Amino acid sequence: MKKALFAFLLAGLAVGSGCQRRDVVSEKTEIHSGSTDKVLKTNDEWKKILTKEQYYILREKGTEASFTGKYHDNKEKGAYICAACKLDLFSSDTKFDSGTGWPSFWTPAASGHVDEKEDNSFFASRTEVVCARCGGHLGHVFNDGPKPTGLRYCINSAALDFVKK
Numbered sequence: 001m002k003k004a005l006f007a008f009l010l011a012g013l014a015v016g017s018g019c020q021r022r023d024v025v026s027e028k029t030e031i032h033s034g035s036t037d038k039v040l041k042t043n044d045e046w047k048k049i050l051t052k053e054q055y056y057i058l059r060e061k062g063t064e065a066s067f068t069g070k071y072h073d074n075k076e077k078g079a080y081i082c083a084a085c086k087l088d089l090f091s092s093d094t095k096f097d098s099g100t101g102w103p104s105f106w107t108p109a110a111s112g113h114v115d116e117k118e119d120n121s122f123f124a125s126r127t128e129v130v131c132a133r134c135g136g137h138l139g140h141v142f143n144d145g146p147k148p149t150g151l152r153y154c155i156n157s158a159a160l161d162f163v164k165k
Contacts, residue, residue: 066101069157
């Protein structure tokens with residue numbers, strides 16, 4: 001257990017150092033709000049369009065260190081979209097401060113925009129959240145969120161781009 005925790009913490013430190021992040025997405029960026037038609041790309045294609053940190057999180061199921069992500073404390077109004085395929089994932093209207101250090105939401109932007117998968121890594125049983133369009137790893141969902149859903153979608157900032165209202 002100690003080895004797994006140490007590896008997890010070490011991975012978070014590696015991700016947080018030296019990785020660049022794209023700026024907030026322009027309001028002209030096309031947000032895919034309706035179509036969840038699958039986006040399939042090779043690893044090489046993803047590497048060309050994602051930063052190293054985004055690739056690590058979205059394609060390799062990594063995580064960023066808590067309180068280091070660009071959006072954990074973002075208070076602006078707008079849409080949080082998939083950094084890989086631009087699908088509309090979460091709204092600032094459902095974002096809340098969970099105190100965990102990651103952006104947290106109590107519901108996705110639309111039904112069917114995120115998928116859930118069983119995750120038994122790191123000696124824990126959790127529910128992974130992935131983008132329904134490109135399959136990118138976003139984070140995890142827990143049953144300790146606020147009403148009305150009681151859910152906390154704990155999402156990596158690097159998996160998201162933000163479009164201001």
